[in-house]
Each structure stands twice: as structure tokens, then as C-alpha cells.
Amino acid sequence: MLAGKRILVTGGAGFLGSHICERLLAQKNEVLCIDNFFSSTRRNVEHLLGNPGFELSRHDVTLPLHVDVEEIYNFACPASPVHYQFDPVQTTKTSVIGAMNMLGLAKRVKAKILQASTSEIYGNPTVHPQPESYWGNVNPIGVRSCYDEGKRCAETLFFDYRRQHDVAIKVVRIFNTYGPRMHPYDGRVVSNFIVQALKGEDLTIYGDGSQTRSFCYVDDLVEVIIRMMATGHEVTGPVNIGNPAEFTVRELADLVLEITGSKSNVVSHKLPSDDPRHRQPDISVARQLLDWQPKTQLREGLVKTIAYFEDLLSQGDICRPHRQGVF
Ligand code: NAD
Ligand code: UDP
Numbered sequence: 001m002l003a004g005k006r007i008l009v010t011g012g013a014g015f016l017g018s019h020i021c022e023r024l025l026a027q028k029n030e031v032l033c034i035d036n037f038f039s040s041t042r043r044n045v046e047h048l049l050g051n052p053g054f055e056l057s058r059h060d061v062t063l064p065l066h067v068d069v070e071e072i073y074n075f076a077c078p079a080s081p082v083h084y085q086f087d088p089v090q091t092t093k094t095s096v097i098g099a100m101n102m103l104g105l106a107k108r109v110k111a112k113i114l115q116a117s118t119s120e121i122y123g124n125p126t127v128h129p130q131p132e133s134y135w136g137n138v139n140p141i142g143v144r145s146c147y148d149e150g151k152r153c154a155e156t157l158f159f160d161y162r163r164q165h166d167v168a169i170k171v172v173r174i175f176n177t178y179g180p181r182m183h184p185y186d187g188r189v190v191s192n193f194i195v196q197a198l199k200g201e202d203l204t205i206y207g208d209g210s211q212t213r214s215f216c217y218v219d220d221l222v223e224v225i226i227r228m229m230a231t232g233h234e235v236t237g238p239v240n241i242g243n244p245a246e247f248t249v250r251e252l253a254d255l256v257l258e259i260t261g262s263k264s265n266v267v268s269h270k271l272p273s274d275d276p277r278h279r280q281p282d283i284s285v286a287r288q289l290l291d292w293q294p295k296t297q298l299r300e301g302l303v304k305t306i307a308y309f310e311d312l313l314s315q316g317d318i319c320r321p322h323r324q325g326v327f
Contacts, residue, residue, distance in 0.1 A: 004024075004027055004028040004029030004030065004053075005029050005030070005069075005070040005071055006029070006030045006032070006068065006069045006070050006071075007024050007029050007030065007031050007032070007069055007070065007071045007072070007073070008031075008032045008034065008065075008067060008069040008071070008072045008073070008105075008111075009021050009024070009031060009032070009033050009034070009072075009073045009075060010034050010035070010061050010072070010073065010074050010075055010076035010098070010102060011034075011035055011040075011061075011074075011075035011076030011077060011116075012031070012033030012034060012035055012045065012056070012073075012075065013033060013035035013037060013040045013041070013042060013044050013045050013056070014035065014039060014040045014044065014075060014076075014079075015040070015044070015079070015177075015179070015181050015182045015183070015186075015218070016075055016079075016116065016174075016177065016218065016221070016222075017033070017035070017040075017044075017073070017075040017076075018040075018044035018045050018048075018181050019179075019181065019218050019219075019222045020073050020075065020222060020225065020226075021033050021045060021048060021054065022048060023222050023226060024226075025048060025051050025053050025054055028053070029053065030053045030054075030055075031048075031053060031054050031055070032055045032057065032067060032069065033045060033048075033054065033055065033056045033057070034056075034057050034058070034059040034061070034065065034076070035056075035058065035059070035076065036058060036059065036060040036061075036076075037058065038078055038083070038090075039078040039079070039080065039083040039183065039186070040183060041183075042056070044181045060094075061074075061076040061094060061097075061098030061101055061102060062090075062093045062094060062097045062098055062101070063101070064101050064104070064105075065101060065102075065105055066105070067105070067109075068109055069105075069109060069111050070109075070111055070112070071111055071112045071113070071114070071229060072102055072105065072106055072111050072112070072113040072114070073114050073116070073225070073229070074098070074099065074102045074113060074114065074115050074116060075116045076094060076098055077091070077094050077095055077098065077116070077147075077150075077151075078091060078094075078147075079118075079188075080186045080187045080188045081144065081147075081187065081188075081272065082186070082187030082188075083186070083187065084144075084146060084147040085143055085144070085146070085147075088143075088145075088146035089146070091146040091147055091150055092146045092149070092150040092153075094150070095147070095150030095151055095153065095154045096150055096153050096154060096157070098154075099115065099153075099154035099157045099158065100157060103157055103158065103161040103167060103169075106161070106167050106168070106169075107161060107165045107167050110168075111168075112168040112169075112170065112229060113158075113167065113168065113169055113170070114169075114170040114171075114172065114225065114228060114229050115154060115155065115158050115169070115170070115171045115172070116172065116174055117151055117154065117155055117171050117172060117173045117174065117238060118147075118148075118151050118173060118174055118175075119173055119174065119175040119176070119240070119242065119279055119281065120138075120144065120147055120148040120151060120276075121136055121138075121148065121151060121152055121155065121173055121238075122134060122136040122137065122138075122276075122279075123136045123137040123138030123139065123148055123274075123276065124137050124138075124139075124274065124275075124276045124277060125137055125276065125278065125279065128278050128280060129244065129246075129280035129281060129282040130240065130279070130280065130281060130282055131240070131282040131284070131285075132173070132237075132238050132239065132240055132282075132285055136152075138152065139274050142273060142274040143272070143273055143274060144273075144274045155171055155238065158171050158236075159171075159236070162236060168233050169236050169237075170228050170229055170231065170235065170236060170237055171236060171237035171238040171239070172224070172225060172228055172237055172238070172239050172240075172241050173237075173238050173239065173240045173241065173281075174216075174221065174241055174242065175213075175214055175216060175240065175241065175242025175243070175279065175280075175281045176188075176189075176190075176213045176214060176215050176216065176242065176279070177215070177216045177217070177218055177221045177242065178190035178191070178215055178216070178217065178218065178301065178302075178305055179217055179218030179219070179301065179304065179305050179308075180218070180304065180305060180308035181218075181308070182305075184309060184312060184313070189213070189249060189252065190215065190252070190302075190305065191309070192204060193252060193253055193256040194256055194260070194302075194305060194306055194309045195309060195313070196264055197256050197257055197260040197262035197264050198260060198262065198306070198309055198310060198313055199313070200262060200263065200264055201264060202264060202265045202266065202267040203253045203256070203257070203264050203265070203266045203267070204267060204269050205249055205250060205253055205266055205267065205268050205269065206249070206268075206269050206270065206271045206272060206275065207249075207268070207269075207270075207271030207275065208250075208268065208271075209248055209249040209250030209253065209266075209268075210248050210249075210250065211248065211249055211271075211275060211276070211277050211278065212246045212247060212248050212249070212277070212278045212279060212280065213246070213247065213249065213252075213279050214242055214243055214244055214245060214246045214247070214279060214280045214281060215243060215245075215247065215252070215298055215301070216241070216242045216243035216294055216296075217243070217294065217296035217298075217300070217301030217304070217305075218301075219296065220243065220294035220295055220296050221241060221242070221294075223292065224241045224286060224290055224292045225241070227290045227291075227292055228241075228290060231289070231290070235289065239285050239286050239289065239290070240281040240282060240283055240285065240286060241281070241283065241286055241292075242281040242283065242294075243281075243294040243296075243298075244280055244281055244282070244283055244294075245297070245298060246278070246279075246280040247298065250266075252298075253266050255298065255299065255302060256302065256306070259299070259302055259303060259306055260306055
């Protein structure tokens with residue numbers, strides 16, 4: 001008999017979603033994981049399929065969903081620039097129509113709903129580090145806009161559903177997060193560098209590598225997301241969540257090479273347009289409100305992530321995500 005709640009995780013087969021599902025099941029909840037497998041495969045949740053509390057269903061959040069749940073974690077959306085720029089119209093639909101569908105569901109069944117928002121809300125920030133009070137510097141018509149503006153509009157919808165319908169919303173702005181179950185061909189910097197280093201291929205630095213990111217290990221992030229969902233009705237966010245330790249992309253490449261012992265070369269590629277120069281979360285709100293701060297240093301998190309990729313690559317052919325074969 002499961003004593004916990006009935007919980008929906010959208011994008012539950014993705015990198016972060018799969019860790020959320022796992023954590024919720026460990027707490028004896030019933031988890032309905034929905035995903036359209038646009039940027040993930042079943043592999044991430046295969047180990048959960050035998051759990052009586054777990055159900056996996058193929059569904060696209062741009063379509064309405066009728067289920068009876070008490071909490072919704074809305075994580076469906078490709079997160080890697082390579083994925084979200086592949087079909088930008090679908091990316092905006094996923095963020096905006098997906099949010100409307102899930103908020104409509106939350107309203108109907110009186111569920112709490114948590115939105116996986118993003119540091120991209122801040123665009124190429126002119127304030128550093130970024131506090132929640134900063135409104136951002138986003139290009140509305142660039143190649144990243146489908147994601148940035150889609151996520152911004154989703155936040156608007158969350159706050160309007162709160163004001164108009166008193167839905168219990170929680171908005172977290174996630175900064176770059178990495179760890180096991182990122183897809184090896186996902187295109188994000190941590191997975192790219194690790195896979196390239198392990199295969200002895202050139203590490204591809206975009207631009208001169210002086211741009212910065214602040215990388216959070218997945219276990220730290222899952223912890224704060226669960227804490228945020230557990231807060232009372234008065235807590236809505238937005239709350240920045242991430243690790244404030246800031247690194248240049250070049251420093252990340254050097255660290256990956258050092259830990260893997262790889263002899264790969266580092267090569268320079270063109271910097272993609274609108275690539276943010278700097279990114280670092282101000283996590284004062286998360287510290288105070290949720291009594292949380294990340295524990296995992298980049299080196300420690302990379303060691304675990306590299307071990308995961310080593311194991312994965314040793315299993316031979318990696319199934320590419322549903323749509324990625326055509327890139
Ligand atoms: P991911 O690509 O691994 O996971 C996203 C999942 O959503 C995938 O399983 C994908 O197949 C699914 N999906 C995409 N479109 C869908 C649709 N229309 N209907 C149903 N499922 C759909 O990425 P992730 O890193 O796990 O990101 C999860 C969420 O967290 C995203 O909303 C992302 O914007 C947010 N986020 C992640 C990071 C990060 O660093 N990982 C940073 C900021 C925000
Ligand atoms: N990047 C890179 N090489 C890669 C992939 C990414 O230098 O192979 C850079 C990218 O240009 C950006 C940073 O690494 O400056 C982080 O990119 P990612 O796609 O992981 O996430 P973003 O924060 O840009 O959404």
C-alpha cells in the first residue's frame with residue numbers, strides 16, 4: 001500500500017525529471033511520468049518500471065491531460081540549446097501551451113504545481129550575480145528566444161493563474177545543472193566535454209572559452225526542488241536554484257581533461273549567437289526560505305558524472321534521443 005501522494009511529473013524521462021521521479025518514489029509516492037521522448041529515451045526510467053508506484057505514459061504536454069493528482073512537477077521542455085532550437089515553434093508551444101494545460105489541470109484538481117523555469121529568464125544578464133528581482137536582458141527575436149521567451153511567458157501564466165484562480169504555484173529558476181542521465185548527445189557543455197574526453201575526441205570550446213557558467217550537481221538540485229514543493233500556499237517563488245561557484249568554459253574543459261586523464265585537444269568553434277557572457281545565481285532567497293545551499297563541488301560532481309558516462313559508453317551503441325538522429 002502506498003502511503004504518499006499521487007504526483008505527476010511531466011518530462012519525467014528527461015535528465016532532471018527522472019531524478020525527481022526516483023526521489024518521489026523513494027518517499028513512497030505514486031508517480032505518473034509523462035514524456036513525449038523528444039530529448040530523452042526510456043533508458044532513464046527503465047529501472048523504475050518494476051516499481052508498483054510508477055507509471056510511464058507517452059504524452060505531449062501541448063495536448064490536454066485529464067488525471068487526478070495532488071502535485072505536478074512541470075519539467076517537460078527540451079533544455080539543451082541544440083534540442084530547443086531544432087524545432088523552435090514546438091519549443092514555444094511546449095513551454096506556453098504545456099504550461100496552460102498543466103495549470104488548467106492543477107486548477108481543476110486543486111493540485112500544487114511547480115514550474116521548472118530557468119536562468120535563461122535573465123537572458124544575457126547585465127546584473128551579476130542574478131537575483132530574482134532582476135528582470136533580465138532577453139533578445140525577443142533571436143535563436144534562443146523560443147526557449148527564453150517561452151519560459152518567461154510560462155512564468156507569466158503561472159502568476160496569472162495564481163492571481164486569477166488562486167492556484168498553488170511554485171516557480172524555481174534552475175541554473176546549469178549536470179549529472180548522471182544527461183544524454184551523451186545532448187549538446188550541453190558538460191556532457192559534450194566529458195564524452196569528447198572519454199572518446200579521445202577534440203573538446204569543442206565555443207568562442208574563446210572566457211564565458212562563465214555556474215554548475216550545480218543534480219542531487220543538490222533535486223533536494224531543493226522537493227523542499228520548494230513542500231512549502232505552504234503563500235510561497236510562490238520565483239526562487240533561483242543552482243550552485244553559485246562560477247567557472248569559465250575553459251576552466252571546465254581543463255578540469256574534465258585533468259579528471260579523465262584524457263589526451264584530447266581543445267579546439268575553438270564559433271560562439272553561437274546570443275550566448276550569455278556570464279551566469280551566476282544569487283541564491284540568498286533559497287538559502288533563507290528553504291534553508292538550502294548546494295553541497296557538491298564541481299570536481300566531486302564531475303567525478304560521479306564521468307563515472308556514469310564511462311559506464312554508459314562501455315555498453316556500446318547509445319540510443320540517440322527520438323528526434324536527434326536527424327541533426
Ligand atoms: P531534458 O531534455 O533531459 O528533459 C526534458 C524532458 O521533457 C525530456 O524527457 C523530453 O523528452 C520531454 N519533453 C520535451 N517536450 C515535451 C512535450 N511537448 N511533452 C512531453 N514531454 C516533453 O532536460 P532537463 O535538463 O532534464 O530539463 C528539464 C526541465 O528543467 C526543462 O523544463 C528545462 O527547461 C528545465 N531546466 C533545466 C536546466 C538544466 O541545467 N538541466 C536548467 C534550467 C531549466
Ligand atoms: N559550450 C561550449 N562547447 C560545447 C557546448 C557548449 O563551449 O561543446 C558553451 C556554450 O557556448 C555556452 C556554455 O558552454 O557558453 C554552456 O552551454 P550549454 O549549452 O551547456 O548551456 P547554456 O547555459 O548555454 O544554455
